[in-house]
Amino acid sequence: MADTLHFSVNIISRKDGRSTVAAAAYRSDQKLYDERNQRSFQFKKHEIQPESFILAPSHAPDWVTDRESLWNEVEKVEKRWTSQLSREVLIAIPNNLIQEQQTELVKTFVQSQFVEKGMVADVNIHRDKSHNPHAHIMLTMRPFNEDGTWGEKRPFTGRLDEKGKKIYQDNPWDHKENVQNWRNNYQELVNKTYERLNLERRFDLRSYERQGRDEIGTVHLGHVAAGMEKRAQQNALQQGVEYQPVSKEGQLNLDIQNANRELRKYQHDLAQINSSIIDLEQKKHELEMDIRRSLEKSGLWNYLSPQEKTAITFVRNRIKEDVSLSSALKCQAQFENWEKALEKKMNAIKAEASIIDQSKELYNQYKNSPDNTIAKDRAEIHLKRAGFSVEKYMEELKERTIVFRKNLESFKLEKEKFTENKTKVDEAVKVLEDVSLTQAKILYKDDKKLKELPIREIDQLIQEYRKSGNLIPLDQAPEYLRNKENPKPFQEMSLLDQYDKFRKDNQFVVNWIRSLDRKEKATEEIRLTNPAEYAKRKEEMEKQRVAVAERLKHLKTSLSILEKAMISHVKSQYPSDSRLDHLDGKTAVKILRANEKEKRVIPIDEFMKYLDKTRQDLSDSHGQNQDHPESQGRNMEPRNQYDDNRVQAEMMSNIAYSINNLMDDSEKGRKTNIERSLEENKYRRKNNDGRGR
Numbered sequence: 001m002a003d004t005l006h007f008s009v010n011i012i013s014r015k016d017g018r019s020t021v022a023a024a025a026y027r028s029d030q031k032l033y034d035e036r037n038q039r040s041f042q043f044k045k046h047e048i049q050p051e052s053f054i055l056a057p058s059h060a061p062d063w064v065t066d067r068e069s070l071w072n073e074v075e076k077v078e079k080r081w082t083s084q085l086s087r088e089v090l091i092a093i094p095n096n097l098i099q100e101q102q103t104e105l106v107k108t109f110v111q112s113q114f115v116e117k118g119m120v121a122d123v124n125i126h127r128d129k130s131h132n133p134h135a136h137i138m139l140t141m142r143p144f145n146e147d148g149t150w151g152e153k154r155p156f157t158g159r160l161d162e163k164g165k166k167i168y169q170d171n172p173w174d175h176k177e178n179v180q181n182w183r184n185n186y187q188e189l190v191n192k193t194y195e196r197l198n199l200e201r202r203f204d205l206r207s208y209e210r211q212g213r214d215e216i217g218t219v220h221l222g223h224v225a226a227g228m229e230k231r232a233q234q235n236a237l238q239q240g241v242e243y244q245p246v247s248k249e250g251q252l253n254l255d256i257q258n259a260n261r262e263l264r265k266y267q268h269d270l271a272q273i274n275s276s277i278i279d280l281e282q283k284k285h286e287l288e289m290d291i292r293r294s295l296e297k298s299g300l301w302n303y304l305s306p307q308e309k310t311a312i313t314f315v316r317n318r319i320k321e322d323v324s325l326s327s328a329l330k331c332q333a334q335f336e337n338w339e340k341a342l343e344k345k346m347n348a349i350k351a352e353a354s355i356i357d358q359s360k361e362l363y364n365q366y367k368n369s370p371d372n373t374i375a376k377d378r379a380e381i382h383l384k385r386a387g388f389s390v391e392k393y394m395e396e397l398k399e400r401t402i403v404f405r406k407n408l409e410s411f412k413l414e415k416e417k418f419t420e421n422k423t424k425v426d427e428a429v430k431v432l433e434d435v436s437l438t439q440a441k442i443l444y445k446d447d448k449k450l451k452e453l454p455i456r457e458i459d460q461l462i463q464e465y466r467k468s469g470n471l472i473p474l475d476q477a478p479e480y481l482r483n484k485e486n487p488k489p490f491q492e493m494s495l496l497d498q499y500d501k502f503r504k505d506n507q508f509v510v511n512w513i514r515s516l517d518r519k520e521k522a523t524e525e526i527r528l529t530n531p532a533e534y535a536k537r538k539e540e541m542e543k544q545r546v547a548v549a550e551r552l553k554h555l556k557t558s559l560s561i562l563e564k565a566m567i568s569h570v571k572s573q574y575p576s577d578s579r580l581d582h583l584d585g586k587t588a589v590k591i592l593r594a595n596e597k598e599k600r601v602i603p604i605d606e607f608m609k610y611l612d613k614t615r616q617d618l619s620d621s622h623g624q625n626q627d628h629p630e631s632q633g634r635n636m637e638p639r640n641q642y643d644d645n646r647v648q649a650e651m652m653s654n655i656a657y658s659i660n661n662l663m664d665d666s667e668k669g670r671k672t673n674i675e676r677s678l679e680e681n682k683y684r685r686k687n688n689d690g691r692g693r
């Protein structure tokens with residue numbers, strides 16, 4: 001009968017009041033400083049020092065290997081109070097393996113399941129109890145991009161919703177099936193390890209129910225109950241009596257163990273068979289979907305060269321999904337982004353090399369120039385702008401040269417790795433294009449229409465068939481793929497929705513300008529103390545100022561166009577009403593909102609009635625007594641209905657006043673003939689006086 005091992009996954013979340021720095025300090029027996037909480041964490045030492053190490057992807061920055069830096073950076077990048085900070089995987093380790101074998105087992109599992117997919121893993125193996133070795137695996141919630149920056153938890157789809165907000169994909173790491181996949185993979189790895197070591201013991205990490213066993217699982221004791229039971233066992237041993245559980249959990253587990261023991265007497269053979277069952281359907285599905293298995297089945301795999309086989313295997317391991325032309329192209333796109341990141345790094349390295357060379361010339365100019373001369377002062381100023389001081393130039397030059405050489409060496413290694421792997425990806429794409437075409441010819445019986453379709457569209461048809469079993473007719477393929485790639489557009493935003501969006505954008509720009517003003521004020525404080533940093537910040541702020549100006553210009557233009565569109569729309573609703581001849585944007589917005597709320601076009605006369613009614617109410621309020629019967633009747637009106645009526649009346653009267661002001665102001669700004677004559681005479685007198693002087 002197969003044994004079981006504990007395997008669980010939980011989330012360390014800020015909303016629960018937890019800190020990843022504190023969690024890492026406890027699991028590693030290290031004293032760590034939490035920058036966010038401004039305190040150090042150090043817990044009671046374990047009986048045996050944990051074996052601790054950090055595994056990270058090759059493209060992760062160097063600081064991730066420092067436990068304190070890693071989790072403080074996690075606390076910084078996760079800004080929300082509800083942020084999920086870390087995913088912890090707790091696994092039991094077989095106790096009859098030696099320590100080196102246990103460590104190798106854990107490292108292999110962590111590397112294959114998490115690190116190769118972009119996550120950083122902080123691993124701590126606890127061996128306080130010889131019968132219960134286990135590993136705490138703390139994972140970052142975000143992967144690292146190829147350029148060493150933090151990635152996104154939820155990738156951006158590239159689309160916006162009807163309100164202009166970004167639409168994000170689900171976080172693939174949050175899928176429920178991940179835990180089961182990790183558990184299955186750990187079980188498989190452990191069993192393969194035992195098979196390789198010629199050990200007979202085997203493990204099944206599934207629950208009794210999923211294994212098809214009728215036995216009942218025991219309950220978790222917890223540290224309090226476990227301590228009580230341990231003391232009871234020691235007392236029983238000293239007194240020479242039989243041990244009896246003292247906690248409710250311990251007694252329950254004893255009853256469960258007795259029941260299972262009786263059950264195993266009658267179902268030993270059946271339990272032994274069930275414990276060895278493997279999910280054959282899932283395995284069969286994996287074999288059918290894997291391109292390598294598919295190629296082996298068709299006989300094409302044997303015709304591939306070793307380089308081509310290596311290329312396909314590399315893409316499969318990198319993408320972590322069934323290999324197809326689509327996934328290979330996705331991998332190729334990732335390498336294009338990586339190439340752009342490398343180009344940026346190269347430009348930065350060249351710029352730093354240029355600064356170091358120029359600084360040497362400037363320092364020589366400074367040394368060779370006489371004191372109190374413009375040349376000497378100019379050289380000192382330029383050195384400061386480059387980030388050097390004349391007093392400590394040689395020390396600073398040495399430090400920057402060391403960092404530069406380190407960055408250059410790291411860049412060369414990354415460039416070599418990129419070039420080598422990109423060749424593999426390009427080779428895999430080429431092979432998979434041929435494979436897709438071969439498969440399509442089999443599916444479509446060598447239809448001549450295949451020659452009219454691009455190879456990428458052919459691959460999409462194959463993937464559709466593999467997923468759903470639907471074979472799309474070739475004459476319908478272009479339209480089908482077009483509809484699939486270009487889903488129905490979102491409902492067009494109304495004029496009012498667009499107006500509200502632009503108003504929010506405008507407020508965002510205003511806040512941006514205020515933020516720049518504050519940053520500029522703070523930057524002025526380091527103008528004399530740190531000229532290099534000051535110049536860098538000023539340059540960055542100038543770029544932002546230009547961006548703000550462009551954004552503000554675009555918003556003003558857009559709002560102006562939108563207001564004209566709203567004015568035109570309102571006039572189309574009231575085609576023959578001269579009172580709206582001089583309609584402005586603000587009044588048009590008010591009228592459109594009222595019509596949208598009422599779900600009808602409200603006549604202008606209905607608005608104007610509220611103007612007369614408001615005037616009448618004001619005049620009546622001066623002579624009205626609180627004890628007047630009508631006043632009492634109004635006070636008896638239900639509160640909610642009264643509030644709704646009051647809001648409605650305020651909206652209608654507000655629009656009425658705006659329309660009335662348009663009518664009153666329609667003649668404003670027009671000059672009469674007399675006013676024109678007076679202005680002309682005034683202008684002539686002014687010119688004559690100027691000539692006389």
